[in-house]
Amino acid sequence: EDKVVQSPLSLVVHEGDTVTLNCSYEVTNFRSLLWYKQEKKAPTFLFMLTSSGIEKKSGRLSSILDKKELSSILNITATQTGDSAIYLCAFHPYSGAGSYQLTFGKGTKLSVIP
Amino acid sequence: KAGVTQTPRYLIKTRGQQVTLSCSPISGHRSVSWYQQTPGQGLQFLFEYFSETQRNKGNFPGRFSGRQFSNSRSEMNVSTLELGDSALYLCASSFGQNSPLHFGNGTRLTVT
Numbered sequence: 001e002d003k004v005v006q007s008p009l010s011l012v013v014h015e016g017d018t019v020t021l022n023c024s025y026e027v028t029n030f031r032s033l034l035w036y037k038q039e040k041k042a043p044t045f046l047f048m049l050t051s052s053g054i055e056k057k058s059g060r061l062s063s064i065l066d067k068k069e070l071s072s073i074l075n076i077t078a079t080q081t082g083d084s085a086i087y088l089c090a091f092h093p094y095s096g097a098g099s100y101q102l103t104f105g106k107g108t109k110l111s112v113i114p
Numbered sequence: 115k116a117g118v119t120q121t122p123r124y125l126i127k128t129r130g131q132q133v134t135l136s137c138s139p140i141s142g143h144r145s146v147s148w149y150q151q152t153p154g155q156g157l158q159f160l161f162e163y164f165s166e167t168q169r170n171k172g173n174f175p176g177r178f179s180g181r182q183f184s185n186s187r188s189e190m191n192v193s194t195l196e197l198g199d200s201a202l203y204l205c206a207s208s209f210g211q212n213s214p215l216h217f218g219n220g221t222r223l224t225v226t
Contacts, residue, residue, distance in 0.1 A: 034214055041219040042118075042204070043157075048214050088157065092211075099170035100145050100208055102215060104157040 002027040004091050006105035013112055017079050021108045023089030024071040033072050034102065035063055036088040043088055046074070079112045086110070115141060118218035120205050126224045132193040135221045139186050139207030146188040147215065148180060151202040160203075163188055192223075200225045 003026040013019055025033065032050045036043035047056040049065035049072060056063050060077045076083055086109050090102040119138040127133050139146050147162035159172040163182035180190040186207075192199055202222050206215040 031211070036217075041202070042217040045214040045216060050212075090157075095170070097169050098164070098211070099162050100147060100164075100211060100215065101159050101162060101170050101172075102149075102157075103159070104149075106156045 002091060002093065002103045004089055004103050004105040006087075006089050006108050008108060009106065010109040011111070013079055013110070015079060015081060015112055015114050017112075018075065018077045019079060019110065021074040021076075021087050021089075021110070022071065023073070023105055024069075025089075025091050026070065027091050027093060027103070029094040030067070030091070031094045032092045033065055034090045034092060035072075035074050036090065037085045038088055038107070039085045046087075076110075079110075081112050081114060084110060084112045118205055118207050118216055120203075120218035120221050122221060123219065124222045124224075126226065127195050128226055129195055129197060131195050132191065133195060133223060134189055134191050135203055135205075135223075137188045137190075137205030137207075137218060139188070139205075140209075140216055143207035143209050143216075144186050145208045145210070146182055146186060147206050147208075148188070148190050149204045149206065149217075150174070151204055151220070152200075157204070160190065195225045197225050199223065 007022045035046040047063045054065040086107040088107045089105045148160040161171045182188045202220045204220045206217045
């Protein structure tokens with residue numbers, strides 16, 4: 001059974017700190033790994049990492065995929081209170097039926113205090 | 115471009131009743147999937163539809179069902195509600211396998 005594990009489960013930092021969130025996976029038929037940010041309701045898409053795109057960056061956020069170690073990290077530099085959220089990692093496999101199904105980790109709850 | 119739209123935002127039902135949730139995907143997206151989110155289990159896959167066909171179903175009882183219409187809009191139905199069905203139900207849509215999944219704001223279902 002495919003499994004996605006995120007660590008830490010929660011994290012409290014001060015504004016301006018840099019944080020690294022971890023995601024490891026035990027999966028078959030890897031297609032991509034996705035990161036989402038969930039504040040109140042809808043998870044919002046951050047990054048999609050694939051074998052052909054193992055590093056992504058957007059502003060203060062960046063992510064790297066390590067296919068050898070079966071893991072990914074999400075870095076946030078110069079954190080702001082607006083970064084407070086649950087960060088979700090999800091695995092997307094290749095499927096013979098062509099279906100789109102994500103397996104999510106339990107998430108990391110990040111709290112940024114002023 | 116409008117995002118994924120889910121209605122209603124909140125629902126309160128009693129045990130034994132049934133409920134129907136609605137989802138309109140992003141324009142042009144033909145894949146629509148549903149997820150259940152609870153504090154204990156996190157986000158769990160319910161089912162996925164493409165061109166009105168269910169392509170995959172998660173490990174949920176038969177009380178959970180869904181359908182997709184020709185305009186890609188989707189509904190999910192839960193019959194004979196149980197207390198444990200209380201959750202945030204999220205709908206998501208995608209343009210294709212190499213594109214990310216985009217989520218709606220969800221329907222918060224409370225079963226009393």
